[in-house]
Amino acid sequence: MPSVLLQGFIAPSYVDTLRPLLPADWSILSWDSRTEDKAAFAPLAEQADAIVGGNIPGPAWPATPKLKIFQIPWTGYNFTDPTRMPAGVPVCNCFEHESTIAEYVLLGMLEWQIGMRHMDARFRASGWGGSMPGNGRRHGEVKGKTVGIIGYGHIGEEVARRANAFGMNVIGIRRSVKPTPPELQWLGTTEALDDLLAQSDFIVLACDLNDDTRDLINAERLAKMKPEAVIINVARGEVIDEAALYEALKNKRIGGAIIDTWYNYNAIGKPEVWPCNQDFQALDNTILTAHESAATLGQVERRWQFVADNIQRAVAGEAVLNQVMTGTAQAGVPW
Secondary structure, three states, X not given: OOEXXXXXXXXHHHHHHHHHHOOOOOEEEEEOOOOOOHHHHHHHHHHOOEEEOOOOOOOOOOOOOOXXXXXXXXXXXXXXXXXXXXXXXXXXXXXXXXXXXXXXXXXXXXXXXXXXXXXXXXXXXXXXXXXXXXOOOOOOOOOOOEEEXXXXXXXXXXXXXXXXXXXXXXXXXXOOOOOOOOOOOEEEOHHHHHHHHHHOOEEEEOOOOXXXXXXXXXXXXXXXXXXXXXXXXXXXXXXXXXXXXXXXXXXXXXXXXXXXXXOOOOOOOOXXXXXXXXXXXXXXXXXXXXXXXXXXXXXXXXXXXXXXXXXXXXXOOOOOOOEEEEOOEOOOOOO
């Protein structure tokens, strides 16, 4: 009988989600890092054919003789590396969030140009406001604007499709060379970053966080943007130099920012932290959300269906999808 171990803070929340997605003969084990002793993890891991979760309690892996896959039930995996994962075991992440994040990005661009929340506030306060319909304030439109996508992958592709439907121009960059798809005017590598910044009305960050992308957007790069351009971060906070972004926004050197990913995150067992170190919430040229761009019920359902399918592939000896690394850590050896 195959066994899957849900571990970490996600464990109690998703046992019932995963159960109907697996065959009846599967056993689901659970270890909650918030409430259960670390020592209880090892005997559960020893039974598991698959583990679903994030960080494990260190400083070393226990024996995992049956383990065939470590499945991360989200996209980011910068919390670990091969030396912290069991030797020979494929480590996979999952997506299924690209369409929801693309909708968030499009909504942000539309709201920035149209300002419906401001229209609503004015109407509630003053009705017609002394003007005739059509003779009042004018708002912008996204048609004809240029979207520059930094990190043209799953999310970027979905953003491009939606932007095209609204008559926007789309350009992008990615790490490796790839032919320009029909949705884009051009697709370059990171060497074309400065060109993208100079040409874009909206800049969408959708890249991984790694040594090459940390502080990718710094004061020098922000200075290359159009003065009215808006930067949208759905990647990771640290891709943008926080202090440099704050200064550029405060001094109106760029048009604005829509920020969903941050610099400080809550940790289990520690006091709640504020998401940023700068006073972004005091600025009038920002839209700020709490890492919610992908948070839809549909995304959760699609993601856990992928998790269930992928761990079954591994246990059946089939090729897994979305493998991001192979572990090298030996049992009992501290990393």
